[in-house]
Amino acid sequence: MSSDRGKETATRTEYLKAYRVMLTARVLEEKLSSLYRAGHIKGGVFLGRGQEALSVSVGINLRKGDIYAPLIRDQAGRMAFGDTALDTLRTYLGSQLGSMRGRDGNIHRGRPREGYYAMISHLGAMIPVVTGALMARRFRGESGVVGATCIGDGGTSTGAFHEGLNAAAVEKLPLVMVVANNQYAYSTPNDRQYACADLLDKAIGYGVAGHEVDGTDLGACLEVLGKAVAAARSGGGPQLVVGRLLRLVGHGEHDDASYVDPALKAAHVGRDCLKVAEEFIVASGWATPEEIGSWRVEAKSEIDVTAAKVLREPAPDPNEEEWTAVSDTRLQDNFAA
Amino acid sequence: MITYLDAIRSAMDEALGRDPRVFLYGQDIGAFGGAFKATKGLATKYPGRVMDAPLSEDAIVGIAIGAAIEGMRPIVEMQFADFSTCGFNQIVNHAATLFYRTEVPCPIVVRLPSGGGPGGGPFHSQSMEGLYAQYPGLVVMTPGTVEDAYSMLLDAVTLDDPVIFCEHKFLYNHLRAEELPKETTPIGKARIVRHGRDVTVATYSAMVHESLAAADELREDGYQVEVVDLRTVKPLDTDTVLASVARTGRLLCVSESFPWGGVSAEVIARVTSEGFGLLDAPPQRLSAKDTPVPYHPNLWSSHRPTANAIASALRRLLEM
Numbered sequence: 001m002s003s004d005r006g007k008e009t010a011t012r013t014e015y016l017k018a019y020r021v022m023l024t025a026r027v028l029e030e031k032l033s034s035l036y037r038a039g040h041i042k043g044g045v046f047l048g049r050g051q052e053a054l055s056v057s058v059g060i061n062l063r064k065g066d067i068y069a070p071l072i073r074d075q076a077g078r079m080a081f082g083d084t085a086l087d088t089l090r091t092y093l094g095s096q097l098g099s100m101r102g103r104d105g106n107i108h109r110g111r112p113r114e115g116y117y118a119m120i121s122h123l124g125a126m127i128p129v130v131t132g133a134l135m136a137r138r139f140r141g142e143s144g145v146v147g148a149t150c151i152g153d154g155g156t157s158t159g160a161f162h163e164g165l166n167a168a169a170v171e172k173l174p175l176v177m178v179v180a181n182n183q184y185a186y187s188t189p190n191d192r193q194y195a196c197a198d199l200l201d202k203a204i205g206y207g208v209a210g211h212e213v214d215g216t217d218l219g220a221c222l223e224v225l226g227k228a229v230a231a232a233r234s235g236g237g238p239q240l241v242v243g244r245l246l247r248l249v250g251h252g253e254h255d256d257a258s259y260v261d262p263a264l265k266a267a268h269v270g271r272d273c274l275k276v277a278e279e280f281i282v283a284s285g286w287a288t289p290e291e292i293g294s295w296r297v298e299a300k301s302e303i304d305v306t307a308a309k310v311l312r313e314p315a316p317d318p319n320e321e322e323w324t325a326v327s328d329t330r331l332q333d334n335f336a337a
Numbered sequence: 338m339i340t341y342l343d344a345i346r347s348a349m350d351e352a353l354g355r356d357p358r359v360f361l362y363g364q365d366i367g368a369f370g371g372a373f374k375a376t377k378g379l380a381t382k383y384p385g386r387v388m389d390a391p392l393s394e395d396a397i398v399g400i401a402i403g404a405a406i407e408g409m410r411p412i413v414e415m416q417f418a419d420f421s422t423c424g425f426n427q428i429v430n431h432a433a434t435l436f437y438r439t440e441v442p443c444p445i446v447v448r449l450p451s452g453g454g455p456g457g458g459p460f461h462s463q464s465m466e467g468l469y470a471q472y473p474g475l476v477v478m479t480p481g482t483v484e485d486a487y488s489m490l491l492d493a494v495t496l497d498d499p500v501i502f503c504e505h506k507f508l509y510n511h512l513r514a515e516e517l518p519k520e521t522t523p524i525g526k527a528r529i530v531r532h533g534r535d536v537t538v539a540t541y542s543a544m545v546h547e548s549l550a551a552a553d554e555l556r557e558d559g560y561q562v563e564v565v566d567l568r569t570v571k572p573l574d575t576d577t578v579l580a581s582v583a584r585t586g587r588l589l590c591v592s593e594s595f596p597w598g599g600v601s602a603e604v605i606a607r608v609t610s611e612g613f614g615l616l617d618a619p620p621q622r623l624s625a626k627d628t629p630v631p632y633h634p635n636l637w638s639s640h641r642p643t644a645n646a647i648a649s650a651l652r653r654l655l656e657m
Contacts, residue, residue: 104438112406112441120431128399129431135400136407139360139386160426163393167400170391325433325474327442328497330524331572 012286018060018080018222019277020295022052025076026274027299028085031307032092036253040311041092043105048073050248051180053273054213056080057221058148058178061229067133067147069117069126072107073180073247074150081116083109085306095313102316123155127164127177134173146232148176153193154185156202165238169206174232176239177208178225180215182247183269187259200242208238215245216271219280246270339517342509344483345375345448347517348490349412353383356410359494360386362397363414363448372416373450373509394424401445402432410444410494418449418503419463432499433474442497443474446490451479451503452543452593453641455634462630462637464542464592467599469501470571476500476524477571481545483514485568488521496524505543512546527574529581533561536655537581538647539604540591541567548591550644555651562651570600578604579612586617587654593641596624618657623650 029047036045048055051073059080062068068081075088090098091109100109100118110118117133119126130147137145155161156179168175181199183190196202203210209231213224221243228239246269250257264270281287287295339347352359361376367389370377380387390397394415401411415421421428428447435443453462470477476498480486486504493500522528530545531552538548545566552562563581567574582588588608590601601622608620623642631637642650 100438108438110439112435112439117406118439120434122426122430125395125399125427125431128393128396128427129403129406131396132400132403132405132411133407134403136404136409139404139409140407159423160395160399163391163396164399167391167393167396325437326476326498327436331476331496331498 012284014060014222015219016281016286018056018218019281021056021060021080022076022218022274022277023295024085024299024303025052025056025079027296028088028303029075031303032088033253035093035307042094045092045253046072046107046251047249047253048075050246050272051182051215052076053218053221053277054178054180054215054243054245055150057218057225058150058176060222061225062146062148065115066145067115067117067130069119069130069147069149071119071126071150071152071155073152073182077150078116082114083116085303086310089307089310090313093310094315095310096316097313122160124151124158124160124164127151127161128167131164131168131171131173131175134168134175135171138173144233146174146176146229148178148229150178150180152185153179153181153183153190153199154188156199157193165206165208165240168238169208172237174235174237176225176228176232176241179240179242181242181244183264184247184260186251186255189261198242200240203240206238206240208240209236211239211241213241213243215243216269216273216276218273218277244269245273248272338513338515339483340510341483341486341504341512342373342375344487344514344517345490345504346377346379348487349376350379350382352410352412352491352494353379353386356494358408358410359412360388360404360409361412361414362388362390362400364390364392364416366414371414373506375414375448394420395427398424398427398432398445398447401447402427402435402443405443405445406435406441412446412448412494414448416450417461418451418465419460421447421449421465428469428475428499428501429472433472435474436498437474443499444497446493446500446502448502448504450506452505452507453630453637454507455637456632457630457637458632459629464503464594464625466501466503466570467592467594470600470603474499475571476569477503478569479503479541480568481505481508481542481566483512484518485522487517489568492521492524503542507543522568525569525572525574527565527567527577529563529577530566531562531564533563533585535560535562535585536587536589536651537563537565537578537585538589538591538651539565539567539578539581541570541600542593544591544593544642547642547644548647551647551651554644554648558652560651560655567600567604573603573607575604575607575611578608579615582608582612583615586615588616588620589647589650589654590620590622591642591647592622592624594625596622596627599624618654621650621654623647
């Protein structure tokens with residue numbers, strides 16, 4: 001088991017690329033929050049504020065042909081893997097043109113044919129699914145493929161987490177299992193969630209490699225995820241990555257998160273990874289605060305234009321909906337009754 | 338002679354042989370050949386494609402879903418239908434919703450060794466077809482003959498949708514046929530297995546045979562009982578049942594599952610709402626009792642409908 005914290009050795013190009021994705025994800029989520037407050041979004045809005053560094057580091061280390069099953073707080077990772085502000089807004093706003101066509105919403109979106117899986121709400125469920133996808137790739141003789149999926153501290157308590165990670169370990173598949181230990185599962189603190197000293201301890205129990213990382217530090221996240229993905233890709237079997245950070249928003253935008261311990265907010269774990277990255281960029285002389293400010297303005301203006309466009313798009317029409325849940329045409333006549 | 342279990346094994350053998358996308362995954366199904374020997378010899382014949390799984394029903398189904406998204410056609414075995422409750426989430430929330438949500442089909446087959454036998458008890462005897470049929474997106478097959486066990490399992494593998502394949506354990510070795518069928522009945526079509534003019538029995542799986550025995554018994558009283566084997570409970574071939582009821586005017590639905598809701602309730606609801614005018618008497622149903630499936634053979638054989646119980650129910654219905 002390696003201890004990989006702290007070192008900021010990612011190259012300038014990669015760091016800045018990752019930062020720009022984080023920034024876009026942050027700005028997009030701010031837009032989602034205001035659309036929610038304005039009553040434009042039906043259902044919940046679930047944000048990843050504070051988790052962008054860890055999340056983006058997963059998506060950015062994957063490549064075309066890999067499999068990615070993100071979770072609720074992975075807007076940054078999703079965008080690094082190729083998801084767009086356009087499809088995010090379409091799915092949240094229920095546009096008929098979105099990938100889920102109004103049939104599912106918010107973070108339950110994906111394009112499975114492109115290796116970008118659409119999560120179901122039940123936590124841990126995507127772990128065996130990615131494991132099965134990797135098994136299929138192995139059947140087809142493909143090597144060098146990685147499947148990554150994410151979970152929170154709460155999700156590690158599910159049976160699906162246990163069964164999925166164990167099965168992946170038995171099959172020695174290239175699964176990268178990323179745990180964002182954000183200290184709370186909705187309102188439940190970690191001392192009501194698990195009794196082991198550290199979630200990283202689970203790695204040895206499952207017989208998989210374990211990596212820990214400071215989730216507030218983009219450079220560390222890039223480095224550790226880079227190592228974990230490379231290890232999985234080169235035949236090292238499942239990799240468990242545990243990032244320590246704090247969820248800087250409520251569970252959803254309906255939740256004021258008043259239960260979060262102020263001491264955690266003030267501690268190292270409570271740092272905002274986006275601000276930490278900005279300070280690092282400026283201190284390294286890679287960009288000035290003014291340049292960073294202009295990047296934010298640029299991202300905001302693009303997202304505002306996209307949101308305005310999506311708000312004018314058609315909603316799904318129940319009279320044109322096919323109302324069939326089966327795909328095989330041999331069955332559809334029978335089901336129509 | 339070919340048993341119902343042989344037919345299931347032959348179907349998997351043929352599916353593995355003709356389609357490289359097919360693989361089998363489940364507990365003890367590899368070298369051991371499965372708890373009921375449904376996969377006996379297949380691991381040797383198809384190296385690497387018949388795989389033992391950990392005791393993880395959720396992961397077994399989840400793995401099948403992921404493999405299906407990537408273009409494979411997995412057949413997974415639940416050791417007993419009862420244990421599929423541990424994989425229920427993946428079946429009903431993931432496999433069943435995938436196509437509707439994402440336009441990506443989910444061609445998996447989940448084999449459920451179903452139904453009771455003497456001594457099985459509460460956790461090795463359940464019939465779960467009604468539960469799964471409730472969920473949009475699932476196909477639920479309940480073969481009651483050797484021929485159907487074979488051809489329907491082959492059909493299930495070719496379907497692009499998730500199939501819950503309820504194979505009856507009691508029929509595994511009891512039921513025999515001369516040969517495997519060369520032709521198949523279309524997916525989702527019921528079959529009239531015995532023609533009669535006085536009363537219709539709509540049933541499926543092992544209850545087809547109890548119903549046929551009851552029909553024999555009633556023939557001695559001069560009644561001609563028509564028996565409809567539903568074959569697939571979802572989709573449900575209401576037309577064939579309605580056409581039969583149009584001839585007989587009376588309907589009894591027989592199922593081995595628990596009495597609340599379920600397939601028999603659905604058949605009666607449909608016949609009553611779509612064919613009320615065809616009925617000469619209130620439609621009746623006979624199910625298992627509303628308790629867990631008991632262990633002792635004396636209790637078990639009274640818990641499920643038997644030929645005698647079906648014959649009694651038919652006599653009551655014919656006198657109405």
